[in-house]
Amino acid sequence: xxxxxATATHRSSNGTVDAxxxxxxxxxxxxIGTAEKLAAHQPPGQLHRAFSVFLxxxxxxxxxxxxxxxxxxxxxxxxxxxxxxxxxxxxxxAAAARRTHEELGVSPSLLAEAGTVRYNHPDPxxxxxxxxxxxxxxxxxxxxxxxxxEEVGATAFVTAAELAERHAKDTFxxxxxxxxxxxxxxxxxxxGPSAGx
Numbered sequence: 001x002x003x004x005x006a007t008a009t010h011r012s013s014n015g016t017v018d019a020x021x022x023x024x025x026x027x028x029x030x031x032i033g034t035a036e037k038l039a040a041h042q043p044p045g046q047l048h049r050a051f052s053v054f055l056x057x058x059x060x061x062x063x064x065x066x067x068x069x070x071x072x073x074x075x076x077x078x079x080x081x082x083x084x085x086x087x088x089x090x091x092x093x094a095a096a097a098r099r100t101h102e103e104l105g106v107s108p109s110l111l112a113e114a115g116t117v118r119y120n121h122p123d124p125x126x127x128x129x130x131x132x133x134x135x136x137x138x139x140x141x142x143x144x145x146x147x148x149x150e151e152v153g154a155t156a157f158v159t160a161a162e163l164a165e166r167h168a169k170d171t172f173x174x175x176x177x178x179x180x181x182x183x184x185x186x187x188x189x190x191x192g193p194s195a196g197x
Contacts, residue, residue, distance in 0.1 A: 012188075017039050022048040023088045025133045029116060034088050041073065045120065045131030049112075051096045052134050052179040053082040054187060055108055055141040060195030061157040062187075063141055065104070067173070068153045073128050076153060079173035080180065083134075092135035104155070105146030111139035114186030121174040136183045138190050143155070160196035 021034040024046055031049070040046040055063045063081045067074055086095035087134075087180050093113065101107050114136035121130040145155055158166060167177075187197045 021083045021088050025049050027118065027133075028072045029133050031088075037085070038072075040113065041128040041130070043122070043127065045122075045129030047118075047131050047133060048085065049092065050085050050098075050130075050132040050134045051053050051083065051092045051137065051157055052080050052175075052183070053096050053100055053108075053111070053137045053139070054114075054180070054183055055081040055100070055106075055139050056187075056195075057141060057157055058189055059157075059159075060162060060191040061159050062197075063104075063145070064156045064158055064163075065147070065152045066154040066156075068149065068151050070150060073126050074123055074173050077171045077173050078156075079176050083175075083179070085171075093137065096135070096137045103148055103151040106143050108139035108143050109136050109142045110190075112190070112196070114138045114183045117182035119175060121178065132175070134175075134179060134182075136179060136186070137162060138186045140190075146156070163166050 020037040020039045022031040022037050023031050024035050025048060026032050035046050035048065040048050064078050065081060066078050067076060069075045082100045084095065084099040086092050097107065097111060116133060116135050118133050123130065147155055184197060191197055
């Protein structure tokens with residue numbers, strides 16, 4: 001398995017190596033503990049906190065990202081603008097803003113909560129399981145993206161119609177339609193009825 005920022009351990013301020021931990025939650029989203037990131041994704045999966053971000057430009061087009069080929073989970077597939085996991089004790093909003101900047105080199109000019117969704121999506125290619133309590137965010141991006149190539153293979157802004165065409169021919173993450181559908185009411189409120197979301 002390749003070592004990427006998602007699977008690598010990181011050094012703490014005192015020089016020791018720490019595993020990346022996720023926040024485990026119950027069905028209501030209440031924190032009940034922590035687990036190492038990869039362990040939480042091993043079948044059958046442990047329910048953990050996650051977030052998904054959907055950013056739009058001034059024309060109501062959604063910013064998609066293609067996950068980098070070096071990622072251990074769902075490499076090379078298209079997905080929403082940004083997704084990930086808060087560190088234990090980190091607010092999902094703060095984690096969403098942090099990871100959007102780390103992955104895409106931009107800070108949203110607007111970022112708003114768009115509800116939560118709970119799902120269980122096995123990934124047949126990796127054998128891992130996305131067992132997540134996902135916090136959704138929608139917002140605007142008004143500056144050029146500068147993707148980190150270790151995280152992002154490509155980006156694209158798409159209209160609702162272009163997304164439908166792309167979704168029919170390209171491979172998307174197993175969770176993409178679940179989080180998109182759950183975020184649609186907030187997306188429509190953000191982009192307006194003429195954008196077609």
